[in-house]
Amino acid sequence: MTLYFKNGKYTQKDEVTVSIDDRGYYFGDGVYEVIKVYGGSLYTAEEHFTRFLSSAEKIRMPLPYTVAEFTEIAERLAEDNGITEGHVYIQATRGVAPRIHNFPGEETEPMITGYAIENPRPLAKLESGVAVKTVDDIRWLRCDIKSLNLLANVMAKQEAVEAGCAEAVFIRDGIVTEGSSSNIFGVKDGILYTHPATNLILNGITRRVVLKCCAQESIGVMEETFSLDELRAMDEVFLTSTTSEITPITSIDGEQVGDGKPGPLTARLQAVFESTIGQVQQKTN
Known part of the structure; x- marks a missing residue:
């Protein structure tokens, strides 16, 4: 049973749906990170999530989690999915809003999703x-x-x-x-x-x-x-x-x-x- 993350909740893949009005779908309006897992442990997670927040800041997209909180999310995804050698993928888009090029209003919340998969080293x-x-x-x-x-x-x-x-x-x-x-x-x-x-x-x-x-x-x-x-x-x-x-x-x-x-x-x-x-x-x- 694979566990996914979507806006504060851990759920199954078939329950992770994204609206056609998501700005990531329309414009690629978002950022992402890939964190490696070695022997069940995250590698350089702090550096990755610091850059994640920096990328979001550069496109003027405030995110609701800290580096430590994103790290906890990634750790749970890796642990609960039993990942030993693989990676965690985290993505944030500006959220769901009618298709207009300028930013939507402050009421629009970012869409944050994540998952973890096995991915062996390319030895x-x-x-x-x-x-x-x-x-x-x-x-x-x-x-x-x-x-x-x-x-x-x-x-x-x-x-x-x-x-x-x-x-x-x-x-x-x-x-x-x-x-x-x-x-x-x-x-x-x-x-x-x-x-x-x-x-x-x-x-x-x-x-x-x-x-x-x-x-x-x-x-x-x-x-x-x-x-x-x-x-x-x-x-x-x-x-x-x-x-x-x-x-x-x-x-x-x-x-x-x-x-x-x-x-x-x-x-x-x-x-x-x-x-x-x-x-x-x-x-x-």
């Missing part, structure tokens, strides 16, 4: 790496908001999949920004490069964990823009996301990265990342 991809395809970044200029407006991301991902690739890498005016559902890193001469956390990318939670791991390991980091040509010349390339963790990239547009195998610095960061998972499980067990 084969973590070990062997993946191929990616570059695409033009045609998205809007507020990629720092984790909004429901993902059509450009969906189109890019589909283009990558049709090319036999696992991910699409966005290129804006010759500059590498991020993946369709990930952040992108390159390694050159032992230094890690990644696009700075501006409005042109989502500041991923796993991205932040990687930067902390680099500080812990005294690995040099350059948060600055770099071109597609510079990306192709990197010694190593990898992507990060909540569900993909630290996944090596072994080819770009059919061209081999380095020697075509996951690199040593990528493997080193994967090991440090693995230790952070263990620390979370120890705290909650």
